Amino acid sequence: MEKIKAFAAHQEAAPLKPYELQRRDLQENDIFIDIEYCGVCHSDLHFVKNDWGMSQYPLVPGHEIIGRVLGVGANVTDFKEGELVGVGCMVDSCRQCSACEEGLEQYCEKGSVFTYNGPDKYMGGMTFGGYSQQIVVDKDFVLHVPENLDAKAAAPLLCAGITTYSPLKHWNVKKGDRVGVIGLGGLGHMGVKFAHAMGAEVVMITSSPSKSEDAKKLGAHDVLISKDEEQMAQYANSFDFLLNTIPVGHDVNPYLGLLKRDATMVIVGAVEPVEPVHGGQLIFQRKRMAGSLIGGIKETQEMLDFCGEHNIVCDVEMIDMQEINTAYERMQKSDVKYRFVIDIKSLEK
Amino acid sequence: MEKIKAFAAHQEAAPLKPYELQRRDLQENDIFIDIEYCGVCHSDLHFVKNDWGMSQYPLVPGHEIIGRVLGVGANVTDFKEGELVGVGCMVDSCRQCSACEEGLEQYCEKGSVFTYNGPDKYMGGMTFGGYSQQIVVDKDFVLHVPENLDAKAAAPLLCAGITTYSPLKHWNVKKGDRVGVIGLGGLGHMGVKFAHAMGAEVVMITSSPSKSEDAKKLGAHDVLISKDEEQMAQYANSFDFLLNTIPVGHDVNPYLGLLKRDATMVIVGAVEPVEPVHGGQLIFQRKRMAGSLIGGIKETQEMLDFCGEHNIVCDVEMIDMQEINTAYERMQKSDVKYRFVIDIKSLEK
Numbered sequence: 001m002e003k004i005k006a007f008a009a010h011q012e013a014a015p016l017k018p019y020e021l022q023r024r025d026l027q028e029n030d031i032f033i034d035i036e037y038c039g040v041c042h043s044d045l046h047f048v049k050n051d052w053g054m055s056q057y058p059l060v061p062g063h064e065i066i067g068r069v070l071g072v073g074a075n076v077t078d079f080k081e082g083e084l085v086g087v088g089c090m091v092d093s094c095r096q097c098s099a100c101e102e103g104l105e106q107y108c109e110k111g112s113v114f115t116y117n118g119p120d121k122y123m124g125g126m127t128f129g130g131y132s133q134q135i136v137v138d139k140d141f142v143l144h145v146p147e148n149l150d151a152k153a154a155a156p157l158l159c160a161g162i163t164t165y166s167p168l169k170h171w172n173v174k175k176g177d178r179v180g181v182i183g184l185g186g187l188g189h190m191g192v193k194f195a196h197a198m199g200a201e202v203v204m205i206t207s208s209p210s211k212s213e214d215a216k217k218l219g220a221h222d223v224l225i226s227k228d229e230e231q232m233a234q235y236a237n238s239f240d241f242l243l244n245t246i247p248v249g250h251d252v253n254p255y256l257g258l259l260k261r262d263a264t265m266v267i268v269g270a271v272e273p274v275e276p277v278h279g280g281q282l283i284f285q286r287k288r289m290a291g292s293l294i295g296g297i298k299e300t301q302e303m304l305d306f307c308g309e310h311n312i313v314c315d316v317e318m319i320d321m322q323e324i325n326t327a328y329e330r331m332q333k334s335d336v337k338y339r340f341v342i343d344i345k346s347l348e349k
Numbered sequence: 350m351e352k353i354k355a356f357a358a359h360q361e362a363a364p365l366k367p368y369e370l371q372r373r374d375l376q377e378n379d380i381f382i383d384i385e386y387c388g389v390c391h392s393d394l395h396f397v398k399n400d401w402g403m404s405q406y407p408l409v410p411g412h413e414i415i416g417r418v419l420g421v422g423a424n425v426t427d428f429k430e431g432e433l434v435g436v437g438c439m440v441d442s443c444r445q446c447s448a449c450e451e452g453l454e455q456y457c458e459k460g461s462v463f464t465y466n467g468p469d470k471y472m473g474g475m476t477f478g479g480y481s482q483q484i485v486v487d488k489d490f491v492l493h494v495p496e497n498l499d500a501k502a503a504a505p506l507l508c509a510g511i512t513t514y515s516p517l518k519h520w521n522v523k524k525g526d527r528v529g530v531i532g533l534g535g536l537g538h539m540g541v542k543f544a545h546a547m548g549a550e551v552v553m554i555t556s557s558p559s560k561s562e563d564a565k566k567l568g569a570h571d572v573l574i575s576k577d578e579e580q581m582a583q584y585a586n587s588f589d590f591l592l593n594t595i596p597v598g599h600d601v602n603p604y605l606g607l608l609k610r611d612a613t614m615v616i617v618g619a620v621e622p623v624e625p626v627h628g629g630q631l632i633f634q635r636k637r638m639a640g641s642l643i644g645g646i647k648e649t650q651e652m653l654d655f656c657g658e659h660n661i662v663c664d665v666e667m668i669d670m671q672e673i674n675t676a677y678e679r680m681q682k683s684d685v686k687y688r689f690v691i692d693i694k695s696l697e698k
Binding site for chain 2: 099104107109170237249261264267268269270271272273274275276277278279280281282283284285286287288289290291292293
């Protein structure tokens with residue numbers, strides 16, 4: 001409340017000026033957000049290290065943003081000061097192509113504007129993300145976050161959450177379906193929670209027997225060790241859907257063998273080549289392999305509402321901003337259950 | 350007619366005995382077919398050479414069979430003597446699994462019985478195919494062939510035809526869709542004809558500019574040369590459906606780039622590993638890659654009726670049985686437009 005009052009007074013005295021070179025004046029459709037928490041996504045690390053060759057420095061990562069509304073522009077009616085809100089991977093899109101018109105801004109034909117390292121049409125240069133105290137975002141890309149959720153544990157819903165929720169919905173996963181979630185990390189642990197909440201029989205598929213107990217705590221009905229050929233054979237042709245969250249290239253053929261006829265495996269993690277697919281794996285039982293990228297704004301709101309209803313949040317480990325490099329190191333070793341979240345207050349230290 | 354009378358007289362005098370060790374007695378559900386033509390499929394050659402390591406000799410290939418009914422068993426009411434009929438890749442299946450119950454015998458969970466080199470439950474040993482003068486087949490696996498079709502040119506419909514028709518129907522190709530057919534051979538030329546007849550805008554995608562003219566004659570509206578990067582870029586993200594008929598392993602990534610968001614490429618030819626798929630190709634526009642295997646009996650009949658209605662047959666080159674080895678050699682060099690068909694009368698020479 002203090003902050004909101006101070007913000008309002010400041011706005012009255014002198015309309016907001018670009019803030020530390022990275023915040024635009026509050027436009028009529030904008031929301032000014034006081035960031036409380038920001039999740040640490042694998043792609044943050046890829047951008048920091050310029051693994052994908054497209055990083056432009058200076059770069060402020062972060063696209064799993066939770067905060068409270070400090071102020072709103074003149075046209076904003078459905079967000080209130082003080083409200084808990086979220087910002088995910090996108091802050092803008094063309095709004096005119098067929099994808100945008102269908103609410104699938106992540107597939108915008110002109111390219112959606114990423115929350116960081118995307119072309120900033122207001123300020124020039126690139127957008128800056130959520131490892132920061134404030135952010136100004138167009139209302140159409142801000143999400144309402146149910147107040148009953150633990151705010152810090154809700155942060156990774158904005159990327160890890162929607163990335164796993166969207167394909168489960170798109171491919172119509174329903175009660176009683178046998179769903180396999182491949183890989184138990186930031187994405188995988190959310191896949192298990194969502195599929196469980198949708199009433200599916202969830203099988204965690206992992207190469208690490210040590211993860212069995214945790215997988216069951218998260219809601220998996222069974223655990224399938226992918227290295228165990230006998231177990232894999234028992235589960236052959238038995239899955240209605242597979243959510244493949246492995247973040248790097250790998251051999252998908254053993255997993256394709258697990259699908260029923262006409263069933264689909266969706267890849268959400270491996271943005272790189274996977275080993276040769278055996279055509280016969282797809283042909284002989286008319287199987288499918290597909291991809292999926294985060295989710296549109298409408299679906300992200302639906303996902304957050306679903307989480308509010310089912311009280312679903314991520315399992316997180318809180319860090320101060322000062323610990324980010326250690327967190328990156330641990331993340332690379334999969335040494336986190338299951339997502340680091342930065343307490344943005346630590347920036348005041 | 351002569352043959353039918355002779356057959357009937359023979360049956361009356363002495364019920365049919367196993368014929369040359371490979372024909373069973375006519376059972377009550379059986380149809381005895383006098384084979385007139387048999388198409389030459391690539392898989393015939395693979396079986397002859399034991400490329401897939403499962404050939405059992407002696408082996409009689411042939412699963413694109415056209416002939417006339419010589420006689421029928423006691424329970425057969427919907428086939429008449431003298432009628433033009435066809436037999437495709439299967440002559441039996443378990444008839445009880447979910448696939449069989451859905452009319453998808455090609456995906457029979459117990460394994461459908463192939464027309465040749467499949468376990469013969471009547472005679473023991475393996476089934477023998479259509480490079481032969483007669484065949485006895487259960488009525489449930491015999492197709493009615495519209496009499497208005499050129500019988501010899503209809504033979505390859507039983508494999509090449511249904512293999513391309515089925516995925517076009519399964520993935521709901523419709524009027525106005527832009528459909529790419531990749532590869533112009535036995536399968537590809539039928540894919541062009543079917544997609545054209547379904548009202549699609551058909552683009553032939555081939556590495557050989559020399560095939561352009563022929564592709565257009567077959568019904569392609571345009572030809573895209575896959576080696577031409579500029580042309581490929583012009584067609585990026587523009588196809589509603591891709592039918593990939595390339596019969597060997599290859600790089601699918603350039604083709605995936607041609608698909609629209611949420612569109613599908615179906616592989617029907619490459620029963621072997623295809624080069625590494627770039628996960629990003631699937632993820633960034635939620636694309637799909639699937640497989641498809643021939644078609645069920647019900648759908649094969651539907652396809653034949655469709656062909657009767659639209660007067661669609663294959664482009665064939667007739668050979669005598671004595672020329673089969675030369676035909677195999679030419680087939681390996683893609684030197685055929687577009688399917689060899691054996692005139693079975695040549696066996697009498």
